[in-house]
Amino acid sequence: MNAVPRPAYRPEALSLAPMTAAWLNEVAHIEKLAYAHPWSSGNFADSLRAGYHACVLLQREQLLGYFVLMKGLDETHLLNITVTPDAQGQGHARHMLNEVAIWSAGQGAQWLWLEVRVSNTRARRIYERYGFKEMGVRRNYYPLAAFKREDAVVMNLPLGTTTSPPP
Numbered sequence: 001m002n003a004v005p006r007p008a009y010r011p012e013a014l015s016l017a018p019m020t021a022a023w024l025n026e027v028a029h030i031e032k033l034a035y036a037h038p039w040s041s042g043n044f045a046d047s048l049r050a051g052y053h054a055c056v057l058l059q060r061e062q063l064l065g066y067f068v069l070m071k072g073l074d075e076t077h078l079l080n081i082t083v084t085p086d087a088q089g090q091g092h093a094r095h096m097l098n099e100v101a102i103w104s105a106g107q108g109a110q111w112l113w114l115e116v117r118v119s120n121t122r123a124r125r126i127y128e129r130y131g132f133k134e135m136g137v138r139r140n141y142y143p144l145a146a147f148k149r150e151d152a153v154v155m156n157l158p159l160g161t162t163t164s165p166p167p
């Protein structure tokens, strides 16, 4: 049987804007919907104070998602990327990853790094299909319920040759 073609992604209906303090309540609200162990509003405020590159993805005035990116010397580190549950599976994360990769390459970064929970198979698959490779594991990196911890998979995307991977 032939696969059902997915609808074309139409980024022209969307905009990316800097994440400012005015967005933090809404961002923290989506964060609680999307994660069992969400960042607090204070975590985002700290990121803004630290000067991290943080953006919100908007459809008109509606907040669909966001990312937080930390710049290093010759690399960037994606600290958070989230799409509100109602809007997942439509290509928004891929769109934000494109923006993250292009911005990072523009800053002279050669690599984009991220960590993802071992159990987050959906996100791991999206990153792999985007071009990230699994480089290693950080033991007990994330909190879990009942004082347990979960490993993180460390993933890397080289930016030298590929900032716009095929769809």
Ligand SMILES: CC(C)(COP(=O)(O)OP(=O)(O)OC[C@H]1O[C@@H](n2cnc3c(N)ncnc32)[C@H](O)[C@@H]1OP(=O)(O)O)[C@@H](O)C(=O)NCCC(=O)NCCS
Residues within 6 Å of the ligand: 006, 007, 008, 009, 034, 035, 081, 082, 083, 084, 087, 088, 089, 090, 091, 092, 093, 094, 095, 115, 116, 117, 120, 122, 123, 125, 126, 129
């Ligand atoms: C992980 C997460 C960011 C992914 O966001 P998303 O917007 O659902 O991801 P996308 O829609 O870009 O990709 C999901 C799938 O939809 C597909 N898709 C559907 N319609 C599409 C379209 N029109 N254009 C492009 N891709 C489309 C993508 O190809 C992808 O499928 P694949 O995995 O088979 O390649 C989101 O699920 C999320 O916020 N989860 C909770 C928080 C989280 O886990 N964050 C990551 C922490 S490391």
